Amino acid sequence: MNYTNNSKLIDLTFKSIIDALPCYIMIQDRQFNILFANQTFKNDFGEEITGKSCYAVLKGSRHQCNVCPVRESFKDNGVHIVEETIHLSDIKVIEMIAFSAPLFDAVGNVNACIKLLVNVGTIKDSQREFVKLGQSIALLSHDIKNILEGLKGGAYVVEEGMKDQDTQLAYRGWEIVSKNISEITRITQNILYSAKKQKPTFKDTKPWVIARQASQLFSEKASSMGIQMLKELNPNVPAMKADSAGISRMLGNLIWNALQACQKDKYKTKHVIIVRVDYFDNYHFMFEVEDNAQGMEKEIMENLFEEYFTSKGDSGNGLGLMVVDRIVSHHHGRVEVLSKKGAGSLFRVIFRLQDSYLDME
Secondary structure, three states: OHHHHHHHHHHHHHHHHHHHHOOEEEEEOOOOOEOOOHHHHHHHHOOOOOOOOOHHHHHOOOOOOOOOOHHHHHHHHOOOOEEEEEEOOOOOOEEEEEEEEEEOOOOEEEEEEEEEEEEEEHHHHHHHHHHHHHHHHHHHHHHHHHHHHHHHHHHHHHHHHHOOOHHHHHHHHHHHHHHHHHHHHHHHHHHHHHOOOOEEEEEEOHHHHHHHHHHHHHHHHHHHHOOOEEEOOOOOOEEEEEEEHHHHHHHHHHHHHHHHHHHHHHOOOOOEEEEEEEEEOOOEOOOOEOOOOOOHHHHHHHOOOOOOOOOOOHHHHHHHHHHOOOOOOOOEEEEEEEEEEOOOEEEEEEEEEOOOOOOOO
């Protein structure tokens, strides 16, 4: 038997197994530099990762992680398990379970640790979906009950108007019915968007055109509420690769929130909502929806995009801004919220320009 060839075969087999494992495996030194990584790791983070720090590759950071299982394994020569999030090269963030263990040399010293990362994002997503389902049933049943009662009341007014041949009464009843139909349509669309994993369809879309169309959808509603809606749309902002239906829904939810904020504000006699599209800086452009209602407290602003968080009491369910946050994430953008109590609020959504740099001078 040729032991040399057999040894090479065993080494090759072990390497093939390690490379084929559906998890990330790497070995790090005491400075957290990567000495070895399996092929699964390299497929997602590139071939040229040897010698780079773990936190730079996995987190895009210049600083060590606050919680690091490898650091703990170097300290006590033990095995450690933690949950952590990592950033793939395509900006996607995934949740992992990280295992670390010391590697002993022939004399019992530890100069390296092995770290194994297993993707648990799918399991976590499933858990969140079940929680979300329970929350949605509990929170939305009250909203839907109120809407159905509104529809029933409106239908009764219409019937009475028709019975008495009172056109004005019938018209008032129909207004109640129409309002509740619009509300249940909006809630249903947001439920569908938040509950389903949407596959955005990206195509070249002009931001100012989407903003104009979204504003027009609410112009009649704003007028009926005595709210002035203004548009400040820069047509020179270039097209973006976007899911136009998603961006339209994002703007629609922000405009609807602004309308409700203005309606709730009893301290001003005149309310204005401004929808903007413009450059943010040389690299980004922005959508803005601004209102002059009562603004928000700091603690409300900090929780705005939490699932099912609402500051509207019985008149809200928190779905609208959750959907906004999801759409913005799909487009790798970010949301800024500016608000001053008594003055109003501004929601700014920032996206990167397709061209890497714009000379604005």
